Amino acid sequence: MASRYHEVYEAWQRDPEGFWAAAAAEIDWIKPFDKVFDPELGGFGQWFAGAECNTCYNCLDRHVERGRPGQPAIIYDSPITGAKAVYTYEETLERVNAMAAVLADNGIVKGDRVIIYMPMIPEAVMAMLACARLGAVHSVVFGGFAANELSTRIDDATPKAVIAASCGIEPGRIIAYKPLLDEAIRLSDHKPEACFVLQREQALADLEAGRDHDLGALMDAAMTAGREVACVPVKATDPLYILYTSGTTGQPKGVVRDNGGHMVALKWSMSNHYGIEPGEVFWAASDVGWVVGHSYIVYAPLLHGATTVVFEGKPVGTPDAGVFWRVIAEHNVAALFTAPTAFRAIKKEDPQGKLLAEYDLSSFRTLFLAGERADPDTLQWAEDQLGVPVVDHWWQTETGWAIVGNPVGLGLLPIKHGSPTVPMPGYDVRILDDAGHPLPAGTLGNVVVKLPLPPGCLPTLWHAPERFHASYLAEFPGYYKTADAGIMDEDGYLFIMARTDDIINVAGHRLSTGAMEEVLASHPDVAECAVVGITDTLKGQAPCGFVVLKAGVNRPHEEIEAELVRLVRERIGPVAAFKLALTVERLPKTRSGKILRATMRQIADGTEVRMPATIDDPAILDEIEEALRERGIVTGG
Template structure:
């Protein structure tokens, strides 16, 4: 169909308040907002300031009352344990109400904070929704975070209670959560009053009398007693959650999300941006500990009346590179949203796509990629294997939903490889030089968003308005700084090339490591790659490439490395000074799939570095160090 994007975006530009007032009609309000935007509230203004609502009601109760009681709401699929189960919207409501009753009995009230420190199990969703029902502010901390990382979040959020589990499961190992939780509570200055613990059969834990509550037992008692908990009436501007993202100073930043704007924005994206109808199955293969999990595992699909999947597994190794296709075929998934890293891992294990053809993917319609730059070669591979549109899109923890994408719900636009496409309604994206002046089309610069940010974006940081200003608003007055570098072309397509930290200066030339990675990824034997800037006494910085080869490649590594260098020299030119490539077994990544380029750069430059809290497998950094030493680099 012809795209309605230009018409819809122009409509938002002409009347932003009218646009969001219309979108707000898709939400059930206790008291609908009459003041859509107030520029005098908060740091840069607040949305729907006089609206009264409840997020849990919109995600659960209204679907039960509105004809979706028997439709599956949540499907749990764990290839690690072999367990699968689904909950209808009516069953989801029963679980959420019972758990809310348990939390209320432990003293949790409106405005209290609750930390959720859980693996990828449905109870994590139930806990988030139970908090939303009570008006408590949840703060999900990625399960398995080290005790010190958890302690810093306890001290910042000051929770009344923590919901956790006895363990998390990784391929081939069990991660005991309780010792990490107890260690964090001991370490934190703020003392938590109670913990509600899910006992998992793979590794039950001892509970501390007087503090720890067995979730399964307490929920069963609440159900048997028929306890009810009504949804608390909240201001649209009341916080729904705080999600911590890493800060440059080491102190995590608590991104705040409100209730009203968050619901309006996420509900709008499901149909218009992702092309999903109520009742369809939407799968975000992420984790509830990250913003993708909050927005597109929990809230957006349920607000929309869709079915969401909670997947406890990995794209490869649980048991093979066909896991994603099995889940899509088995559960009738319409759209998958995952990180490009996942597809690079699948492509590396199954470069010919042999697993894809083992499954019936006839109901699968769209693949969405975000979290890392989606290099063109990965997108082309996915298109060729799956035969569906592959949509790169770009957003941040701070925004909560896409800033830029190809809006399939409005009608797909032409694809430009390397671009997440165009800005979405709500986002006036500009590119500025370091002095704050707009640069010509096609010129690399600082990607910023003209204020105000749209509904659903962070209004501030938790108890840190001044830090919010200094981190995001002060450098470019009147704009939100994304800290990403890129350019906008003549068709208004946005190209995000790197974090601004990843723009390297080679003998006075500002070069994008992302552009180099695109070229390296074109080599047919390369499964994954990363390029970082390494210190050079003559040129300031020079690029250093890391490559992971496809499974089954039998050629000499040195020959492949020479070909990669020649490829970059041919496509980008001698100005790139691209002369060093190191073949490694795997790249270090966070648990959400982002490559830890900064740490790799420090190892190459022999700088002091600390173990990243979010790293998936610390042993990989030793492998990187050894590979560099083999080339006479780093130490």
């Protein structure tokens, strides 16, 4: 079908308030809004001022009342434990009512904060919805996060209660959560009044009398009693949740999401951006601890009346690189949203895609990638293997939904590998130089968004309005600073090349590490790679490429590395001064799959290495340092 994108985007440009008022008709409001947009609220204005609503009602109750009680709302699939379950909208509402009753019985009311510290189980989704039902503000912390990191979030959010599970389960190991939670509370100045612990059979937790409660037992009692809790009206501009993202100062930033604008934006995105109809199965293979999990495991699919998948597993190793295909086939998934890292891992383990042949993927229409740059080689591989559109899109924790994408529901635009395509309605994306001047098409610069930001984006940081302004608004007045660097081409397609911190200066030339990574990733033996700029006494910085080879590659590493150096010189030119490619077994990543380039740079430069709170396996940092030492690159220590 011909794309309606340009027509829809221009309609938003002509009448932004009219556009979002029409989108807001998809939401059930308890009280209508006085203003579509009030520029006096928040850091740059807020959407749907004066309205009252309840997010849980819009996710569950209205679907039960209007013909979807028996439709699956949540499909739980845990290849790690072997557990599977399906919860209809009616059953999910019953459990959310029970959990809300447990919280209300223990004094949780509108405006209270509740920290959720759980693995990928259905109760994590239900906990978020139970908080929303009461008007409480949830803050999900990735299950198994270190005690000191959890402690900083407890002190910042000052929760009245914590909802936790007794353990999380990773391939080959069980992580007991309760000792981490106990230590976090011991370290915190703020002490939550209550902890509700869901006991998992793989590791039962010891409960402290007076503070700790058995969540499962209390929910069972509430369900047996048929407890129902009315949805509490909240303002559209009231916070729904706080989600902490790493800050450059080391103190995490509490991104605030409101209720009204969030619902409007996410509901709009499900049909228009993702092309999903109510009743279809949508799978975001992420974690509820990250923004993707908040937006597209929990809220958007349920607002839309779709079915969401809660997956407790990994793209490889649970049990093999075919698990994604098994889940898609078994649950009739229409669209999958995951990180490029997941597909690089699958490609590394099964480069020929042999495991695909074992599954019927006839239900599957679209693969969406986001979370980090999607290199063209991985995109091409996924397209070749799956035979469906592979759609990259770009957004941030702060925005909550896509800034730039290819709107499947409006009709696909031509795909350009390496580009997440074009700005979505609500986002006026510009490329500026460091002084704030517009740059011509094809020129690398700072990617910014003209204010105001659309519904769904953060209005402020939790109890830190000055930090919000300094972090996002001060450097380019009138614009939101994304801290990404990129290029806009003549067709209006955006290419995100790197975080602005990853633009390196080689002998006065500003070069994108992302462009070099594209070249390295195109080599047939390379599974994944990362390029960082390391200090060079002559040139200021010099690029260093770390590469992980595909499974089964047996050629000498030195031979492959020499080919990679030649490839970068051929495609980018001698100006890149690319002379160093290092083969490593694996790259350090966050638990959401982002490569920790800044940490790798610190190791190479011998500067103080700050252990990232979100690192998946700290031992990889020692492997990176050893690889650098073997090549005679001076490192600290």
